[in-house]
Amino acid sequence: MNKLKIIGFDADDTLWENGLYFRQAEQEFAVLLRNYIDPDSLHARLYAVEMKNMPTYGYGAMAYTLSLIETALDVIWSQGKVDSGILKGILGLGRGILSHPIELLPDVERILPVLQARYRLIIVTKGDILDQERKLSKSGLLPYFHHIEIVSEKHEDNYRELLRRLDVAPQDFMMVGNSLKSDVLPVLNIGGQAVHVPAASIWEHEQCEKPSLPYYEISRLGELLNVLP
Numbered sequence: 001m002n003k004l005k006i007i008g009f010d011a012d013d014t015l016w017e018n019g020l021y022f023r024q025a026e027q028e029f030a031v032l033l034r035n036y037i038d039p040d041s042l043h044a045r046l047y048a049v050e051m052k053n054m055p056t057y058g059y060g061a062m063a064y065t066l067s068l069i070e071t072a073l074d075v076i077w078s079q080g081k082v083d084s085g086i087l088k089g090i091l092g093l094g095r096g097i098l099s100h101p102i103e104l105l106p107d108v109e110r111i112l113p114v115l116q117a118r119y120r121l122i123i124v125t126k127g128d129i130l131d132q133e134r135k136l137s138k139s140g141l142l143p144y145f146h147h148i149e150i151v152s153e154k155h156e157d158n159y160r161e162l163l164r165r166l167d168v169a170p171q172d173f174m175m176v177g178n179s180l181k182s183d184v185l186p187v188l189n190i191g192g193q194a195v196h197v198p199a200a201s202i203w204e205h206e207q208c209e210k211p212s213l214p215y216y217e218i219s220r221l222g223e224l225l226n227v228l229p
Helices: 019-032 038-059 060-079 084-099 107-115 127-137 156-166 180-189 221-229
Strands: 004-011 119-126 146-150 173-177 193-197
Touching: 004 180, 019 038, 019 084, 019 193, 038 060, 038 084, 060 084, 060 180, 107 119, 107 221, 146 156, 156 180, 173 180
Parallel strands: 004 119, 004 173, 119 146, 173 193
Antiparallel strands: none
């Protein structure tokens, strides 16, 4: 770690709240459809639709809203009914996620200035470009980062190409994020370092077995200072 040059940060649920708003939207979605389907069955159907749509829509609030609409139509039409009020309600849920204020997670504003003085900091995040750019701008954190990378998916080839463009060896790079699947495992597999900061809950799609390669796990971002040289 003595050669560490660049620290990459995930954005959603690492630097600011994000998944919470999707969970709240799904709870409201279940209320909208309470006369048609129970919440557990609805969740299973929504998740299946999201997985089907992911190669086309990707991640983010707009992709999620389209999957909400498709799921609702499937549920309602399967019972021979049409309810435009539900569709209007779903559009409102999507707008709510997109317009929600940025709420930084604990320690973020405290540690970024310290780290910026010692390392190059970058953001590596996935999702809809417009939505991610909006959140980054509203966060007030852009001055701490010298590079922003927004990708459709995080996998080994993405990280290799990013490090090639930044002219840094994998062993001199550390990724910090809340997802073992996206932020830790692919970086370890290419020879980099990683720190896992678990979120309160994690989406099923991001769940995976713990990597066998060594990595750091901390309970909150402020503890990152304890594992760095």
